[in-house]
Amino acid sequence: MSIMTVSYALLLYAATVIFALGLCYRVFTYARTPAPLKIPTMPAPVTRAGVVFRMVREVGLFESLFKSSKWTWIFAVMFHLGLLLEVLRHLRYFIQPLWFWVVLVQPFGVYGGMAMVAGLAGLFARRLLVARVRYVSQPSDYLMLILLLGIGGSGLAVKFLDHTDIVSFKAFVLGLLYFDWQPLPANPLLLTHLALVSLLLIVFPFSKLLHAPAVFFSPTRNQVDDARERRHLAPWAARLERAGGEV
Amino acid sequence: MAKIDFEVPVIGEYLETPALQPAAMAKSAPFKASPQHQQALGFPSELLENWEEVAIAKLGELLNKYESLRVYLDACVKCGSCSDKCHYFLGTGDPKNMPVARQDLLRSVYRRHFTLGGKLFPKLVGARDLDKSVLDEWYSYFHQCSQCRRCSVFCPYGIDTAEISMAAREIMDEIGVGQKYCNEIIxxxxxxxxxxxxxxxxxxxxxxxxxxxxxxxxxxxxxxxxxxxxxxxxxxxxxxxxxxxxxxxxxxxxxxxxxxxxxxxxxxxxxxxxxxxxxxxxxxxxxxxxxxxxxxxxxxxxxxxxxxxxxxxxxxxxxxxxxxxxxxxxxxxxxxxxxxxxxxxxxxxxxxxxxxxxxxxxxxxxxxxxxxxxxxxxxxxxxxxxxxxxxxxxxxxxxxxxxxxxxxxxxxxxxxxxxxxxxxxxxxxxxxxxxxxxxxxxxxxxxxxxxxxxxxxxxxxxxxxxxxxxxxxxxxxxxxxxxxxxxxxxxxxxxxxx
Incomplete structure (x- = not known):
């Protein structure tokens, strides 16, 4: 087993563990923190089912962003939808035998990769060219886009410039999954791609990428408009009430 | 009408997004609450000696009490969709009146003290220590938010700047820097x-x-x-x-x-x-x-x-x-x-x-x-x-x-x-x-x-x-x-x- 295979195997394990634990911890803290007051942005749904529908529109269609800025919406949809297609397409490396729909998604995946890179380029241009957005951008905001562009770019390069031996790569991935390590093809573009993906997984729980889980915990979006009908009381507010006595 | 010592904006054909005018409203700040107004509400009468410490502790307390605050300080991706939605920004052009920039006044301190990225690489993620100039900025710009929540309509994560400005004002009251108008009235x-x-x-x-x-x-x-x-x-x-x-x-x-x-x-x-x-x-x-x-x-x-x-x-x-x-x-x-x-x-x-x-x-x-x-x-x-x-x-x-x-x-x-x-x-x-x-x-x-x-x-x-x-x-x-x-x-x- 080459040093390279071992280092990448360890890197990918470490990245996955940091990603999973970090994300779980964040989600746990979000879930644990109470929302003491009813603050849905109105008009808001008056039923739980309505809230689910609102959240589906928000997460699936970026409804609020659409209201706000059409250009940002277009680039954001291109990037996120492209990323989703690519992730689905990449399932082929993890599954044996392949599920039916993973096979179906394969030809679209490549376009997903292109859309993703184009969308990211648009977002980057907007960040650079719109004075308001440039004003609020930190170095990390640019670096995040560059990292994602690097992932998309190196992925497309593996596909189009220096096609790697995907059969042995799949063997490597399955080897990681079943703790039966197989050699990793020594393709520089593939190695770059994997290193950048690992980096993304590692920074995810410590960065603004937390917007992905956070949106589900946003009280302005996930609360039902039923303040008059149901009394909403956070545990700490209930303790305060008991301590404060009755009127 | 009182004497005007500022320029009243001109109403145009359409509502235009102004060019950035940094620090245009940096001097705007309401009168501070007097010691009596502060004491009446159980707040310290003047700026505490160890105010930095108390402020960070209060922020930590609020992060555990308000899901909104915790989630909103993390979730922002700086997409800029809120940046042209605030009436105070549209009326003044001061970039710190863009909702995201207003949030960042608190978020920068949150990152410095409560996140790994901000502790290790403050410059990279826009984290900063809480000092007197930051406090002054807080007092000025968190009193340029009317908590109207227009930005929350347009934010893809529903980030509500009102929640942030309320938290900031609560922290300021806690360290002895209250606003006269509100505290006197309460x-x-x-x-x-x-x-x-x-x-x-x-x-x-x-x-x-x-x-x-x-x-x-x-x-x-x-x-x-x-x-x-x-x-x-x-x-x-x-x-x-x-x-x-x-x-x-x-x-x-x-x-x-x-x-x-x-x-x-x-x-x-x-x-x-x-x-x-x-x-x-x-x-x-x-x-x-x-x-x-x-x-x-x-x-x-x-x-x-x-x-x-x-x-x-x-x-x-x-x-x-x-x-x-x-x-x-x-x-x-x-x-x-x-x-x-x-x-x-x-x-x-x-x-x-x-x-x-x-x-x-x-x-x-x-x-x-x-x-x-x-x-x-x-x-x-x-x-x-x-x-x-x-x-x-x-x-x-x-x-x-x-x-x-x-x-x-x-x-x-x-x-x-x-x-x-x-x-x-x-x-x-x-x-x-x-x-x-x-x-x-x-x-x-x-x-x-x-x-x-x-x-x-x-x-x-x-x-x-x-x-x-x-x-x-x-x-x-x-x-x-x-x-x-x-x-x-x-x-x-x-x-x-x-």
């Missing part, structure tokens, strides 16, 4: 029962005078009852309704509606205020203390229902928070919503043909309606989502013949703040108030040109006061602003059998 409510410091005798006197005036005007005995035990309805209304213009015309309207409906009602000297400025300083305990006065008044007066007058943030506190802060209201009649808005009350009477309105009485006006931010984005009326937008319009349209909405992106959930909400309705912030009103003034000008609109109805005491003051700066007559129930008052047929 103190008055605790001791006297209303924002104005109007005592029981003065209030009774005012209402008696009002009864006489209305009698002279209409020939009818419209009562404005105070502390009547056993009345059906307790009316909780902003104290500005007792004498400010055009608020008082709204109060006369409520009185006429109750009179025609034949419902016994009362106001309370103990809880003579619907406003709850404790919301503006983000303080749950203070907000609860103010709300509990209303619960006590309702119990003491043995009423069956509570109806709330025209006031935006008060309706937010009443609709969204009362049940939490001062509930359960199981001692009231369960057949009516608790609380009920006066517009819901009047709307219901109109639906049942229980009052008669003569639209022609308002034919001297061509009207539009300013959706108050808190009513539109933080409450509901009726039983369907959006009722808070539909019901006031229905009541206005039932009272007049000429009604025209302002452009769609300036009303409803996208409504612009009047520029004076969130505890900023104070003369020491006049420049901010005038500039922040620009988007609304622009929209008003548009319907004035297109439809000959002469008057704008509002449903909030703060909006009414703010517009009375600010309209003249933009060459609109001061009395362009009217109360919704002023229109009802003009149109209602007293004594008419239905």
């Amino acid at each position: 103190g008055k409510v605790h001791t006297i029962g209303n924002n104005l410091g109007l005592n029981a005798a003065a209030l009774a006197n005012t209402l008696e005078g009002l009864e006489e005036d209305v009698k002279d005007d209409t020939g009818f005995d419209i009562r404005f009852p105070l502390d009547v035990e056993g009345a059906d309805v307790l009316l909780i209304t902003p104290s500005a309704d007792f004498f400010a213009e055009p608020h008082i015309d709204g109060l006369i309207g409520y009185g006429k509606v109750f009179h025609q409906a034949g419902v016994s009602w009362t106001m309370s000297t103990y809880a003579s205020e619907a406003a709850n400025f404790a919301m503006f300083i983000g303080n749950y305990e203070q907000m609860r203390k103010v709300a509990l006065r209303i619960r006590k008044a309702a119990i003491d007066l043995k009423v069956k229902r509570i109806v709330v007058g025209e006031c935006g943030h008060a309706w937010r506190v009443a609709y969204s928070f009362w049940n939490t802060l001062a509930g359960p209201f199981d001692f009231l009649d369960p057949n009516y919503p608790v609380p009920q808005h006066i517009v819901e009350f009047t709307y219901d009477l109109i639906q049942r043909n229980a009052i008669k309105l003569d639209k022609e009485a308002n034919d001297h006006m061509r009207l539009t309606f300013h959706d108050s931010c808190n009513v539109a984005r933080a409450t509901r009326m009726g039983d369907r989502p959006g009722g808070q937008l539909a019901l006031p319009r229905a009541v206005i349209k039932a009272s007049c013949n000429h009604y025209f909405d302002m452009p769609a992106d300036t009303i409803g959930e996208k409504t612009f703040c009047c520029g004076g909400g969130g505890g900023l309705l104070t003369d020491d912030l006049m420049e901010l108030r005038v500039k922040g009103a620009l988007p609304r003034m622009q929209a008003l000008r548009q319907v004035q040109k297109e439809h000959g609109v002469t008057h704008m109805a509002a449903i909030c005491a703060i909006c009414k006061s703010q517009f009375s003051k600010v309209l003249p700066y933009y060459d609109f007559p001061m009395d362009t602003i009217v109360s919704v129930h002023q229109l009802v008052s003009n149109a209602i047929q007293l004594g008419a059998k239905t």
